[in-house]
Amino acid sequence: MEKIIKIAWRNVWRNKLRSLVVITSMVLGLWSGLFTIAMSNGINEQRVKSAIDTYLHHIQIHNPLFEYNLDINSSVEDPLQILKELENNNLVKGFSSRIIISAMASSAHGAEGVRVIGIDSENEKQFSDISKNILKGNYFSNIKSKPALIGQKLADNLKLDIKKKLSFTFVDDKGDLQRIKFKVEGVFKTASSIHDSGNIYVKKEDLNQLLFNNSMIHEVAILCNNIDDSDILKQELQNSFPENKVETWKDISPELGSVQELMVWFFFIFMSIILLALSFGIANIMLMAVLERKRELGMLMSVGLNKTKIFLMILFETIFISFISLPVGIVLSYLMISYYGRAGIDLSIVSQGLESFGMNSMVYTHLPSDYYFKITILTLFVTLVSSLFPARRALKLDPAEAVRSQ
Amino acid sequence: MNVIETKNISKLYKQADLEIRALDNVSVNFKQGEFTAIVGPSGSGKTTFLNSIGGLDSPTKGQVLIDNNDITQLNSNKLIDFRLKNIGFVFQSYNLIPVLTAKENVEFIMLMQGVSNKIRDKRSKELLEAVGLQEHLNRRPNQLSGGQQQRVAVARALASKPKFVLADEPTANLDSSSTSNLLDIMYRLNNDEKMTFIFSTHDQRVIDRAKRIITLEDGKIISDTNIK
Numbered sequence: 001m002e003k004i005i006k007i008a009w010r011n012v013w014r015n016k017l018r019s020l021v022v023i024t025s026m027v028l029g030l031w032s033g034l035f036t037i038a039m040s041n042g043i044n045e046q047r048v049k050s051a052i053d054t055y056l057h058h059i060q061i062h063n064p065l066f067e068y069n070l071d072i073n074s075s076v077e078d079p080l081q082i083l084k085e086l087e088n089n090n091l092v093k094g095f096s097s098r099i100i101i102s103a104m105a106s107s108a109h110g111a112e113g114v115r116v117i118g119i120d121s122e123n124e125k126q127f128s129d130i131s132k133n134i135l136k137g138n139y140f141s142n143i144k145s146k147p148a149l150i151g152q153k154l155a156d157n158l159k160l161d162i163k164k165k166l167s168f169t170f171v172d173d174k175g176d177l178q179r180i181k182f183k184v185e186g187v188f189k190t191a192s193s194i195h196d197s198g199n200i201y202v203k204k205e206d207l208n209q210l211l212f213n214n215s216m217i218h219e220v221a222i223l224c225n226n227i228d229d230s231d232i233l234k235q236e237l238q239n240s241f242p243e244n245k246v247e248t249w250k251d252i253s254p255e256l257g258s259v260q261e262l263m264v265w266f267f268f269i270f271m272s273i274i275l276l277a278l279s280f281g282i283a284n285i286m287l288m289a290v291l292e293r294k295r296e297l298g299m300l301m302s303v304g305l306n307k308t309k310i311f312l313m314i315l316f317e318t319i320f321i322s323f324i325s326l327p328v329g330i331v332l333s334y335l336m337i338s339y340y341g342r343a344g345i346d347l348s349i350v351s352q353g354l355e356s357f358g359m360n361s362m363v364y365t366h367l368p369s370d371y372y373f374k375i376t377i378l379t380l381f382v383t384l385v386s387s388l389f390p391a392r393r394a395l396k397l398d399p400a401e402a403v404r405s406q
Numbered sequence: 407m408n409v410i411e412t413k414n415i416s417k418l419y420k421q422a423d424l425e426i427r428a429l430d431n432v433s434v435n436f437k438q439g440e441f442t443a444i445v446g447p448s449g450s451g452k453t454t455f456l457n458s459i460g461g462l463d464s465p466t467k468g469q470v471l472i473d474n475n476d477i478t479q480l481n482s483n484k485l486i487d488f489r490l491k492n493i494g495f496v497f498q499s500y501n502l503i504p505v506l507t508a509k510e511n512v513e514f515i516m517l518m519q520g521v522s523n524k525i526r527d528k529r530s531k532e533l534l535e536a537v538g539l540q541e542h543l544n545r546r547p548n549q550l551s552g553g554q555q556q557r558v559a560v561a562r563a564l565a566s567k568p569k570f571v572l573a574d575e576p577t578a579n580l581d582s583s584s585t586s587n588l589l590d591i592m593y594r595l596n597n598d599e600k601m602t603f604i605f606s607t608h609d610q611r612v613i614d615r616a617k618r619i620i621t622l623e624d625g626k627i628i629s630d631t632n633i634k
């Protein structure tokens with residue numbers, strides 16, 4: 001057995017060029033596959049992260065009616081109890097309570113339906129990415145009276161700029177129509193242009209003054225210390241406050257979560273296709289190696305090498321090739337993926353298109369470490385299967401025939 | 407005592423409508439210690455005959471008895487095992503495993519037979535010395551001349567301590583000095599160690615040194631002469 005392995009190993013290097021071509025193609029196949037997947041995975045993770053950081057957060061609490069009617073009176077029940085509970089819960093990293101009013105925003109150039117979100121500016125600075133997304137102007141610092149932050153898309157649509165005035169028209173909690181003027185202090189831009197076209201941030205106290213019930217809130221957004229605790233915390237809160245609706249980010253934006261699950265399938269299907277193509281290459285080259293060594297294999301059978309050993313020899317030759325390619329391919333991929341995971345790849349040329357899908361123009365490649373392990377198993381399996389065919393062909397050789405053909 | 411005994415062996419090859427009788431009712435015996443040449447024109451059935459008694463090919467009809475056991479009844483895995491234990495082969499070319507050194511090639515068969523490391527080492531050196539290659543133990547086949555390669559092949563054939571050695575035109579690719587050198591070695595092994603050699607050849611110089619000459623024509627034995 002030891003000798004068979006030794007012969008197989010040396011056979012790999014008999015035709016150096018050919019073996020190197022196979023090894024190189026395997027390395028390139030693995031690398032390109034893993035890198036592409038790391039890129040799409042990175043894009044997706046960024047998309048999720050950016051959505052979570054700017055508007056989704058880990059958990060949101062609303063009045064169950066709120067998402068249907070967006071009625072100002074569908075506010076969160078027991079708001080004070082909830083905030084107290086969140087203060088003391090050790091799964092919670094931070095939270096923010098917001099007033100949300102559906103309004104018509106108008107400028108001299110037109111009007112748009114928007115959500116006016118009243119936030120606690122100091123708390124929100126820590127809690128969400130809103131302050132980091134300011135493109136122009138400031139985040140609640142200069143303008144004293146009724147400042148507002150608007151999305152870039154909305155600013156374009158209403159031809160607004162910083163220091164310009166805009167007014168909201170809305171129905172208050174007593175059913176009266178109100179109209180009130182705000183002044184644009186900053187323009188923000190997130191990865192999602194849909195978000196940027198429909199949301200306006202103002203100070204919570206500015207909205208409070210307009211309302212009859214000044215303790216009402218419409219949304220409590222929560223960040224957990226660990227995103228994986230979202231479901232546990234959701235259950236806890238739902239049980240404690242059954243009259244409210246508690247949702248995780250996956251409940252609110254199921255497409256984001258399901259894309260992540262799809263990634264796993266995408267990974268396997270994509271890599272399987274690449275490996276399948278490679279395995280045909282390997283099988284073909286090994287078959288050539290068998291056929292051109294007919295005489296030698298015939299001689300080996302004549303002098304007493306049995307079929308099992310011939311079979312194993314060919315099998316080992318194939319396996320060795322993948323044993324060389326696999327670590328090289330994986331290490332190369334790992335290095336590239338970690339490098340571009342830090343440095344990022346600039347896709348700004350096509351970013352116009354990407355951003356409307358909620359993507360960032362910088363892509364940071366990332367592949368969870370268990371994928372490297374999975375690909376190793378998958379590759380070993382595929383090469384093993386692809387070696388069976390040439391190895392079986394070797395068994396069909398008739399020693400008398402093989403020895404005869406001079 | 408006969409080492410090999412063939413009883414009416416025939417080998418038919420069917421090609422389209424044509425039936426080729428490569429061997430036609432051949433009955434012949436070989437004793438321990440023979441040094442026999444199989445001669446005859448091209449296509450007369452020499453290779454077919456050697457392959458039949460070596461268990462590489464099975465005759466269509468008849469029996470091949472090695473030490474009174476009929477090898478035509480063995481299945482292919484048993485045959486491989488039988489060849490490994492009983493027969494040394496020397497072919498016209500491609501005798502050696504290209505990726506192994508001369509010494510490793512000789513040891514290879516013994517390794518398959520499960521001979522211990524120490525004995526393998528000793529015996530392979532002895533055998534390579536016997537064929538005059540003690541200087542070239544660690545060369546690979548492509549670093550040896552054709553004649554040297556055939557000598558390694560003879561050493562390898564003997565390594566398993568076979569009952570007999572079959573050589574199909576072992577000198578066909580050799581020049582005359584390599585040929586006589588190889589024959590000297592085979593002759594000496596035959597005389598000193600009583601090793602049985604059966605070889606096919608076209609070469610008159612090889613025929614001249616045989617102790618028995620069997621002539622085939624159209625798959626039949628037309629003469630069988632002992633030379634003293």
Ligand SMILES: Nc1ncnc2c1ncn2[C@@H]1O[C@H](COP(=O)(O)OP(=O)(O)OP(=O)(O)O)[C@@H](O)[C@H]1O
Nearest residue numbers: 419420421426428447448449450451452453454455
């Ligand atoms: N696989 C085969 N199929 C059909 N016919 C074959 C086959 N092998 C050999 N023959 C035929 O059998 C006959 C004997 O062939 P064999 O090779 O034994 O002759 P040989 O005496 O060894 O010839 P040479 O001196 O050329 O080596 C020839 O007519 C050959 O064409």
Ligand SMILES: [Mg+2]
Nearest residue numbers: 452453454574
């Ligand atoms: Mg022949």
